[in-house]
Amino acid sequence: MMQRMSLTLAVNGKPQEVPTGSLLPDLLKTLGLADAQVALEINGKLVPKRKWPVRELSSGDRIEVVTLVGGG
Amino acid sequence: MGLPLDKPLEIGPLRLTSRLLMGSGRYASHQEMVACLEASGAELITVAVRRVNLDQRAGTSLLDHIDRERFQILPNTAGCYKVADALRTARLARELLDTPLVKLEVIGDPHTLLPDPLGTVEATRILADEGFVVMAYCSDDPRLVVTLEQAGAAAVMPAGSPIGSGRGVANPGNIEIARSLVELPLIVDAGLGTASDVALAMELGADGVLLNSAVAGAEDPVLMARAMKSACRAGRDAYLAGRMPSRLHAQASSPATGLLGEALSF
Numbered sequence: 001m002m003q004r005m006s007l008t009l010a011v012n013g014k015p016q017e018v019p020t021g022s023l024l025p026d027l028l029k030t031l032g033l034a035d036a037q038v039a040l041e042i043n044g045k046l047v048p049k050r051k052w053p054v055r056e057l058s059s060g061d062r063i064e065v066v067t068l069v070g071g072g
Numbered sequence: 073m074g075l076p077l078d079k080p081l082e083i084g085p086l087r088l089t090s091r092l093l094m095g096s097g098r099y100a101s102h103q104e105m106v107a108c109l110e111a112s113g114a115e116l117i118t119v120a121v122r123r124v125n126l127d128q129r130a131g132t133s134l135l136d137h138i139d140r141e142r143f144q145i146l147p148n149t150a151g152c153y154k155v156a157d158a159l160r161t162a163r164l165a166r167e168l169l170d171t172p173l174v175k176l177e178v179i180g181d182p183h184t185l186l187p188d189p190l191g192t193v194e195a196t197r198i199l200a201d202e203g204f205v206v207m208a209y210c211s212d213d214p215r216l217v218v219t220l221e222q223a224g225a226a227a228v229m230p231a232g233s234p235i236g237s238g239r240g241v242a243n244p245g246n247i248e249i250a251r252s253l254v255e256l257p258l259i260v261d262a263g264l265g266t267a268s269d270v271a272l273a274m275e276l277g278a279d280g281v282l283l284n285s286a287v288a289g290a291e292d293p294v295l296m297a298r299a300m301k302s303a304c305r306a307g308r309d310a311y312l313a314g315r316m317p318s319r320l321h322a323q324a325s326s327p328a329t330g331l332l333g334e335a336l337s338f
Binding site: 011012013014031033036037038039041044046048049064065066067068069070071072 | 095096097098099105118119120121122123124126133134135145147148150160163164165167168169235262282283284285
């Protein structure tokens with residue numbers, strides 16, 4: 001059986017395909033957010049920035065990417 | 073003779089000269105927001121945490137417009153109806169901003185936007201244990217303010233009236249009682265509509281006020297920001313000066329003796 005070449009994530013509630021073996025920085029690059037000031041959760045749990053380069057992604061991961069906006 | 077200088081407002085690691093805190097929402101543009109922040113003299117600015125819009129990534133982000141040398145940032149947990157969501161949002165904000173500060177909001181329902189008092193106390197306890205400097209948005213119940221102090225809040229932020237209502241300080245007595253019951257800084261947050269509302273809150277003994285809609289929703293937001301700065305200063309000075317007692321009947325300020333015709337008294 002052929003190994004699957006991509007996996008499907010849910011990023012901010014929307015499906016997102018990334019190549020198998022992708023790490024978080026790869027995903028951010030795909031999303032055009034490589035240099036953006038963002039914070040991340042995977043499956044409801046904060047992933048600190050220092051751990052992004054070693055965090056592997058799995059099919060079905062629910063990822064939240066947040067930033068700051070105007071508010072009171 | 074110089075007037076005595078007011079002491080700074082101390083909240084956790086913050087030392088604020090201005091007692092006016094400002095929100096960053098609902099402005100027509102980033103430029104208008106910056107002009108208002110500058111006119112207000114505020115030093116602490118609230119921001120919200122939201123999902124990145126993946127369909128519309130172009131444009132600048134909020135923090136590109138706020139000078140971090142000049143303004144300190146206070147992230148909020150606005151829009152959180154559950155304790156768990158408020159905790160997640162606070163942790164994400166700490167990661168984003170490298171700040172222990174959080175304006176905690178655990179909202180009860182989307183129609184009133186009134187705070188959920190029990191959820192707010194629970195979240196305050198958890199976040200304070202995690203090292204957050206929790207500024208807790210709450211209702212104006214004086215006993216709740218005491219409970220929040222005991223739960224580890226760094227400041228309490230009772231609403232003057234519902235968020236965005238512009239109705240001012242609905243229950244001045246509660247703000248005064250709350251002020252008398254806790255040592256913590258007390259910031260009147262939400263519901264203030266115009267300069268007299270701000271002055272009243274400060275006269276009641278609030279240590280500060282937080283404004284957003286009152287400025288952003290004014291016809292001339294920058295002019296209103298300036299008015300609010302003056303009102304905050306005026307109300308604070310009046311509180312420190314100690315107002316005269318109010319009385320039912322008149323008391324003349326001109327002498328009651330030496331009047332024309334007094335020589336004719338028999």
